[in-house]
Amino acid sequence: MASLRKTDRRTEDEAHIEAPDLEEFIGYNLKRAYVIVQADFRRALGEDGFAPRVFSALSLVVQYPNVTQSGLARMLGIERSGLVAIVDELEGRGLIKRTNVPGDRRVQALVPTAKGKTSYVEARAVVRAHEDRLLSNLSTEEKATLLTLLGKIRSHED
Template sequence: MASLRKTDRQPEDEALVETPDLEEFIGYNLKRAYVIVQADFRRALGEDGFAPRVFSALSLVVQYPNVTQSGLARMLGIERSGLVAIVDELEGRGLLKRTVVPGDRRVQALVPTSKGKTAYAEARAAVRAHEDRLLSNLSDEEKATLMALLGKIRSHEE
């Protein structure tokens, strides 16, 4: 048999193989693309950098200071129980504070520290660099088109 080093040969005795069905599905292509982008994101931000979801949370806290955890979870589309660890991490790194809200002792508003704002600005630059590099084979117009089409899918969000 021939060498099977990098690519796997398919049996020649079968009928000629057509284009795989999988490639026709948007969902499959979406996932494969997402995995690539996510892996590159992590690589770009490094070992002790932000995970994508932590970066997203910090971004929203910087953009919407005094947001509550429930509000943040809603924005991120995750359960508020799942947000606790994320906020713990960000608070542990001194990037935000849980603060008391006068008038409602249930909630704790999330406020970015100045260190948090700086860290976010730096991380955002790193993320932009990562996307610019990874997507350098897409023109600005193509990127805008992709955003618009993903937005059409996202229109199914609550």
């Protein structure tokens, strides 16, 4: 990806533009930053590693065992129809199980397997290493500030 700051032969006559309008927009900067982080995430997790959303789903199943699919979809902010493929993948890999809930036969509670728990802990270490490396030009305080500010945007969730 090329920086907007680079000079293009045909735009030299526009060199007086200090910073393009786009750079002032939070949304544009969020998108560009997210593209970098998720690409590095995929690189770090490898060819057969978890996609970001699969990692997120596994994380929540491990930490909220017996969560329902609808509940998980709500937590992730996606439709429950979109969760089926994710749960299929995790179950196919033997990392979680769909289990029946006594008292409500509509529900499939999701529980991590032993393998799922260890896989998650391993993957979490890889993800932490990826973020530590990629964001090494941010101080601990800056990272905390970034989380706080993103949290303010996320306060609009629901």
